[in-house]
Amino acid sequence: MTIGSGIHVPVMLNEVLDHLNLKKDGTYVDCTFGKGGHSRAILKELKKEEHLKELGIKEVDGFLLDLGLSSNQLAEEQRGFSYRLSSPLDMRISQEIRLTAEDIINNYSYERLADIFYHFGEERKARVIARKICHRRQKEKITNSEQLVGIVASCFSHKTNKHPARKVFQALRIFINNELENLTKSLEIALKYLAIDGRIIVISYHSLEDRIVKQIFKKRALSNNFQIITKKPLIPTPKELSENHRSRSAKMRVIVRKV
Template sequence: MTESVYHIPVMLAQCTEGLAIDPNGIYVDLTFGGGGHSREILKHLDKGHLYGFDQDEDAMANIPDSENFTFVQANFRDLKKYLRLYGVKKVDGILADLGISSHQIDEPGRGFSTRFSGDLDMRMNQSGVLTAKEVLNTYEETKLHKIFGIYGEVKNAKTLAQAIVAERAAKPFETTEGFTSFLKKLAPRGKEYKYFAQVFQALRIEVNDEIGALEEMLLQAVEVLKPGGRLVVMSYHSLEDRLVKNLINKGKFQGELEKDFFGNPIRSLDPVSRGAIVADAAEVASNPRARSAKLRVASKREK
């Protein structure tokens, strides 16, 4: 399965540049996917090593034939555990391209896309227990309201939650096609596809505990980076980007920046890029997924 079919990497050059690669350093690609970013990193390594994480077993078809590469089939929230397993305590750089791969969207059976009819699944790790079908058919109305409001930023989240509970009482939700047909009655006219995307995003985040996993990963990434090591994170929606931005700028996920007695900021990272880096018009035209991408680069502070 070629990477160009599986997934086109976004801002490839900017991600690689952000890592400031030492040819003999140790690097981690936390979202291996189609392997596009990993293959580019490997081009810059001599005696260095790259560990590629992905919880989706489909990604294993893209493993590069390189002695400088090790594939780790695991959720990136287990970063420290698996690095320890390989005897790695500190790394020079970490890359995370968040969200969902083109391959996962384009596989009807995975249930991620509104374009196909498939089971309401949405598990990135196919051995996981929770599915979108279970969320829709068993979650209480208040919990559904919260998920759609926070994770999907759906404006009529309360109305949607009420309608789901009423609908499933007569007929449980089974397929993506059936669910999108139901959503048409609630979607703003002319903005149906955006509405579908918001609702599906919220379900995907809940099924895969993406926010919890991201917070755990980011805290571990700060721990395992060497002083001067780079953290490069690309996100596709405001919820993720806010967490990354706050950790870099404030040292925590919420609240004000804390300072020590001398007025120095208490945080482990320094921003390398001023604000978020975004894709140029040419890349957005050739790869629409790049439109919503925000890339942030940080460096681990010297103690």
């Protein structure tokens, strides 16, 4: 994650290094390199970096998946990830993806919008919000995040500490970028490549991601080939929370291959 100075602050760095069980000659893969905060710390310990496909590596001693967006990504106005900025409704992590949030908001049916908000954002007012979006777009095209935030906010009568549009924006981002399916595929690949005594560490930031990680780890642990290290997910320390508020929703789970 990134804080105001633009310096990247990797979430739960000490916990990651403690649980990777680093070996001097080991092979480690940061599947969500991003700004590379965790990778730099690992490479400082190991003095090397390797890539599975390029070097034909068949086993990996540790995988890290940090599933959070950095503040720099959220602050890119042309992406439209942030509900605190006025920006185009895009929300594509990669430009190779054709579907945008604007396409969805202006063209999807009421039923499909409600399903997206409910299943990918766990938004209890999904139907109310979807209905209001459909009503508004009959009058004008919804093209920016400020318009969408205004529509969503108007569906809530009471103010809370959390932004009213956060779940809708989360749902759109997850749906557009196929994040849950990609997470499942990434974990299956990591489990396949993991060496004996190797570890997979996943840091998630909302319940949908954490649920997938928990279920996949639990299923693998039933085979006795894997062991879950974190019976309950690890969370940031009070000190880290005070220094990096974006870590507040982070949960870390770890699994090790035994056989």
